[in-house]
Amino acid sequence: MALGGVEPGHTRPGGRTARVRDAVLRAAGDALAEHGMDALDLGDVARRAQVGKTTVYRRWGTVPILVADLLRDMADQSLPRTETGSLLGDLTANARLVQETLADARQGALFKAVIAAATCDAATARALHAFYATRVGEWAPCVEQAVDRGELPPGTDPHEVVRAVSAPLYYSLLCTGGALDAAAADRAAAAAAAAARAGLHVRSGD
Incomplete structure (x- = not known):
C-alpha cells in the first residue's frame, strides 16, 4: 500500500486457483523486497510459492504481468478510508497509513523496487x-466532504490534495532517507491541509 495502507500476506477465501494466486503473489512480493525487480524470476517465485513452474508461466507469463497482478492485489487489500469528520483528521489518517506502509521493512523495499522498475519499463509504470x-480515488471523498462542509474552497481538486499528503513521505523514502515516523506523517497531512485551505489546489478555471 501505500496511499492508504496495505495488509501484507492477507489470504482471501476461495478455491485452489485463489490459493495458488495468493501464494504466488506473496512469493513475488517477498522476492521483490529482497532482491529487487532485476532479480525477479518466475521460476524462483514458483519455488517460493511451492507451486509448479508451468502454472506460473501459464498464468502470468512475464515478470511485468506478474508485478501488475501483484499491484492490483495490493490495491484490493488496502485498508479502507477513514472518516473522522474533519479534513485534517482524514488527511492525517491517510498519512499515517502511508507512513506505516513505507516504514515497514518488507513493504518499503517492495515499493522501492517497483518504483525503480517503473522508471524504465512501460508495463510496470502503467501498473503502478x-x-x-485506485488509492487516490478511494481517499478523494474525504476532500469532497471537506468542500461540502465549507472547510475548503469550491473547486478544490481532491486528487491533488490526496497526492500532496503522500508526496513528502515518498520523497523521504526515495530521495533523502529522512525519518518515516508518525511526526513526518502528521507534518505532511498538516501541510496538505493548509495548502488546500489556502486554495492552492483549486482547479484552474473554477
Missing part, C-alpha cells in the same frame, strides 16, 4: 499508475 489511481 493504476495502483495509485
